[in-house]
Amino acid sequence: MNDTLQTQLDPVSARRMLIWLSFECPSGGNPEYCPAHDIRLKSLEERRAWIDSLGDEECLAFYGRHRECEVRHSLEAKAVRKEKLRAAVG
Numbered sequence: 581m582n583d584t585l586q587t588q589l590d591p592v593s594a595r596r597m598l599i600w601l602s603f604e605c606p607s608g609g610n611p612e613y614c615p616a617h618d619i620r621l622k623s624l625e626e627r628r629a630w631i632d633s634l635g636d637e638e639c640l641a642f643y644g645r646h647r648e649c650e651v652r653h654s655l656e657a658k659a660v661r662k663e664k665l666r667a668a669v670g
Contacts (some may be wrong), residue, residue: 591636596645598634601643602627606650615645662668 587599598616605614610621619627634642 589640589643591639595631595634596638597643598631598639598646599628601646602631607653607657614615615642615649 601616604620605611605616607614607629610617614620619630622630631639
């Protein structure tokens, strides 16, 4: 995992972000490629219990994987939009 992503957030903040991310992917919905996909299929109580069970390093690592996925898919979406614009312009 990218060490910069991991060290930018403390474990408490990462845990709070995971709670938020357990509801919906920033890309929208619950895509199967998302690291939190399976977690979102659980009940609210199960999600919270899973997040609470993570140690600090596990929490930071999971959040880091999610950020890397978000960045990768954001860049891919940007490339697709750019290609569509090129095709439309001619």
